[in-house]
Amino acid sequence: MPRQPKDQGLAEGQRYLGLGLKFAAGIVGFTLLGYAVDRWLGIIPVGTVTGTVLGTVLSFVSVWREIGSDGKGKPPG
Numbered sequence: 001m002p003r004q005p006k007d008q009g010l011a012e013g014q015r016y017l018g019l020g021l022k023f024a025a026g027i028v029g030f031t032l033l034g035y036a037v038d039r040w041l042g043i044i045p046v047g048t049v050t051g052t053v054l055g056t057v058l059s060f061v062s063v064w065r066e067i068g069s070d071g072k073g074k075p076p077g
Helices: 006-041 044-068
Strands: none
Touching: 006 044
16 A cells, blocks of 8 residues: 555545535525524524535535535536
8 A cells, every 4th residue: 555645645634624614604694694584574483494404405415516526616427
């Protein structure tokens, strides 16, 4: 098994850290947006739950597509 250069492993780790942060930020952002809609319309649990579920699904799809790409934003194939 050939050894990886030190910088290559660090770059790969940074890529996955960025994907994790992207996933978390999407969930938190949509949850806060749903909470703001709840406060505005006065329907407290509906918007928060909807925002959380929507944020989770959209963040997952975004991260899934990023992992499936070649690292340059192009899908495989």
